[in-house]
Amino acid sequence: MFTIYRQKRIAAFLAVLLIVACVGCGRAAVPSATPSPEQIVIVSETTAPTAATTPLPPPQLRYIFLFIGDGMGYAQVQAAEDALAAAGRESLCFTNFPIAGSAHTANVDGEVTDSAAAATAIATGKKTVNGYLGLDESQNRLIDLSETLRDTGKKIGILTTVSLDHATPAGFYAHVDSRRSYAMIADDLFASGFDFFAGGGFHDTPDAAQRAAENGYALIHSFEEAPAGGGSLILSSSLIFGDYGVLPAIDGGAREDWLKKATELAIARLTDPTGFFMMVEGGRIDYFCHYNDAGSFIAELLDFDEAVQSALAFYEQHPSETLIVVTADHETGLVSFTEGDRAALLRQTISCDLCDDTLVAACVSAQTPFEEALPLFLSAFGLSDLTAEETAYLETAYAHTLKGDLPGSTANEEYGVYDPITSACAALVAARAGLVFGSGAHSALDVPVYAIGPGSEFFAGTYENTALHDAFLQATAAYPVP
Numbered sequence: 001m002f003t004i005y006r007q008k009r010i011a012a013f014l015a016v017l018l019i020v021a022c023v024g025c026g027r028a029a030v031p032s033a034t035p036s037p038e039q040i041v042i043v044s045e046t047t048a049p050t051a052a053t054t055p056l057p058p059p060q061l062r063y064i065f066l067f068i069g070d071g072m073g074y075a076q077v078q079a080a081e082d083a084l085a086a087a088g089r090e091s092l093c094f095t096n097f098p099i100a101g102s103a104h105t106a107n108v109d110g111e112v113t114d115s116a117a118a119a120t121a122i123a124t125g126k127k128t129v130n131g132y133l134g135l136d137e138s139q140n141r142l143i144d145l146s147e148t149l150r151d152t153g154k155k156i157g158i159l160t161t162v163s164l165d166h167a168t169p170a171g172f173y174a175h176v177d178s179r180r181s182y183a184m185i186a187d188d189l190f191a192s193g194f195d196f197f198a199g200g201g202f203h204d205t206p207d208a209a210q211r212a213a214e215n216g217y218a219l220i221h222s223f224e225e226a227p228a229g230g231g232s233l234i235l236s237s238s239l240i241f242g243d244y245g246v247l248p249a250i251d252g253g254a255r256e257d258w259l260k261k262a263t264e265l266a267i268a269r270l271t272d273p274t275g276f277f278m279m280v281e282g283g284r285i286d287y288f289c290h291y292n293d294a295g296s297f298i299a300e301l302l303d304f305d306e307a308v309q310s311a312l313a314f315y316e317q318h319p320s321e322t323l324i325v326v327t328a329d330h331e332t333g334l335v336s337f338t339e340g341d342r343a344a345l346l347r348q349t350i351s352c353d354l355c356d357d358t359l360v361a362a363c364v365s366a367q368t369p370f371e372e373a374l375p376l377f378l379s380a381f382g383l384s385d386l387t388a389e390e391t392a393y394l395e396t397a398y399a400h401t402l403k404g405d406l407p408g409s410t411a412n413e414e415y416g417v418y419d420p421i422t423s424a425c426a427a428l429v430a431a432r433a434g435l436v437f438g439s440g441a442h443s444a445l446d447v448p449v450y451a452i453g454p455g456s457e458f459f460a461g462t463y464e465n466t467a468l469h470d471a472f473l474q475a476t477a478a479y480p481v482p
């Protein structure tokens with residue numbers, strides 16, 4: 001499918017020239033995919049007189065960013081875009097990228113994929129069964145894109161907001177037949193020879209500090225501890241959520257801008273003449289879509305976009321050397337829309353998890369009456385001007401919360417996976433926003449691909465997710481670094 005893109009490559013080369021001419025112009029300068037005739041004429045006029053003496057060097061693809069929003073289908077992106085527009089805020093940075101593609105995500109058996117099979121497809125160019133990492137369906141070891149690029153001398157970074165040994169990051173360094181084999185996944189991480197890891201801890205590696213030291217890594221738990229100079233680094237965040245991953249973006253505090261800071265730390269440490277490849281995952285968009293917490297998944301997506309903005313700022317400094325690709329491994333929650341005030345998604349200020357752990361726990365322990373509790377929940381979820389029907393809905397849910405009289409399965413069926421009052425507030429936010437969850441699982445929907453920079457032309461079109469791997473290799477071959 002990509003062999004037909006030679007002509008497009010020429011167009012893209014002209015686009016790159018345009019970008020070179022536009023360095024410093026900021027986000028407004030992001031070029032359209034196909035330069036207009038006028039634009040091309042301008043390029044010729046401005047570059048032709050000096051071309052004989054000082055020709056612009058051809059693009060060399062040094063720096064490669066792959067951003068994966070876990071569970072970020074088209075609807076998740078639209079929800080965020082609609083909410084930002086409704087609130088009068090600037091759109092996501094990556095939806096302005098000049099190249100758009102669309103990837104089909106089914107696993108090797110044509111089933112709905114999990115994150116392990118999807119990461120393996122993107123990283124190796126081969127579909128596999130759910131749960132496998134870096135192995136085909138017959139358990140043959142596959143070569144990851146990150147390993148191939150490591151062997152060409154590029155520095156490699158793997159960043160995620162979930163745990164370091166979670167399926168998506170592990171898909172870029174591990175070769176095991178179960179995504180739950182956390183100890184074996186950690187073995188592969190320490191043996192990878194990659195230069196930078198950042199994420200929310202390990203599941204099953206109590207001796208991580210010792211293992212890191214034995215394998216030449218400095219292991220740190222916060223940005224402040226980052227050692228000066230070079231050297232391989234593992235940032236295993238201490239801002240742990242439950243048993244894995246960094247805290248939810250919506251809950252703010254020390255978690256604020258974590259993925260953006262991690263991306264900027266990786267850029268600072270990995271930038272060198274042979275270049276880098278980094279995979280950056282917004283890992284918790286998926287989690288909150290599973291649990292139908294709309295406000296929280298939007299916050300994760302905006303947090304992910306901030307990390308992409310850091311890559312875009314780097315791109316603007318190195319436009320003829322930097323490729324940024326933003327995509328997803330699958331859609332989660334079968335999200336669709338009806339009419340509504342999408343800005344309601346931005347007014348929620350607490351994750352359902354934190355609400356259960358703090359507000360609900362305090363109200364239950366004090367047996368706070370509904371009239372006193374209601375304003376606290378409304379404020380946390382950004383809700384106001386309730387109808388009588390909405391108030392009655394929350395009052396019934398809260399009565400169940402105080403009494404604890406619904407068995408788990410009934411509460412799940414009637415309200416959702418969280419405590420009844422928490423689930424009811426989240427459901428009200430989604431209803432007011434006109435956002436509908438069709439399930440709490442992954443779906444078979446295609447996912448979007450956005451690309452900018454030299455080689456981005458290989459990401460245009462509609463294809464299987466395995467083609468993403470091939471496109472990265474075609475891009476590096478088309479714009480080699482001498």
Ligand SMILES: [Zn+2]
Nearest residue numbers: 286287332442
């Ligand atoms: Zn998932």
